[in-house]
Amino acid sequence: MKRTITLTVNNRPGVLNRITNLFSKRNYNIESITVGHSELEGVSRITCVVNVDNENIIEQITKQLNKQVDVLKVTDISDQAIVSRELALIKVLSTPNTRSEINALIEPFRATIVDIGKDSLVIQLTGESEKIEAFIELIKPYGIKELARTGTTAFLRGTQRTSNSTKNISIV
Incomplete structure (x- = not known):
């Protein structure tokens, strides 16, 4: 688990x-x-x-x-x-012909194109790990040249208090 x-x-x-x-x-x-x-x-x-x-x-x-x-x-x-997020940067092979198809995949995931090269796009995506995994599976057929992920960062939603810690921070 x-x-x-x-x-x-x-x-x-x-x-x-x-x-x-x-x-x-x-x-x-x-x-x-x-x-x-x-x-x-x-x-x-x-x-x-x-x-x-x-x-x-x-x-x-x-x-x-x-x-x-x-x-x-x-x-x-x-x-x-909790609120948890991960960041992924994905460099995808792209020709002028496939850019509109890739754009159509990017939009529902609220990803953004952060760099455009002659034969590639760099896509930035943030969200929960499952969302990033789903996007990677969809974009794989276009050819992933490079992929970098940050890992998950998270904390409690709203005003919840933590109850299972044994040390407390003291501010002097």
């Missing part, structure tokens, strides 16, 4: 390496990981998507992450209402 874990961490050298090592030492594969600045200075937000066999594993991962020195907060948001 796919689980989404968010972490807030001190923005210091080596933090990401220690977190990913924790996963690899226990032989857990990270499907996607994104890291970026949070709303607090000096604090970064990490979103990990992992595929685990049972709930006990995710509980164990969460406990181990909470033991890390620079980890401020760990939350499994999988079973809550």
Whole structure:
């Protein structure tokens, strides 16, 4: 089962390496990981998507992450209402004859063309992973030259409060 874990961490050298090592030492594969600045200075937000066999594993991962020195907060948001997005850049083979067909595919997905070359288009698409997967399947017959995806980034919808974290951020 796919689980989404968010972490807030001190923005210091080596933090990401220690977190990913924790996963690899226990032989857990990270499907996607994104890291970026949070709303607090000096604090970064990490979103990990992992595929685990049972709930006990995710509980164990969460406990181990909470033991890390620079980890401020760990939350499994999988079973809550979340906003999650991924970004994909896709370079597709394109001739003047196929551009209108490709445009017709792009429109319903609310994707945009961000670069046009003599024989290719670069398409930017954001959304949930399933949406991106569906678009990639539709565009494959035209020939994908390059593909880059960011991985999922997510947090809770609206004003929900996290309930399963053991550390809290203190602002001094």
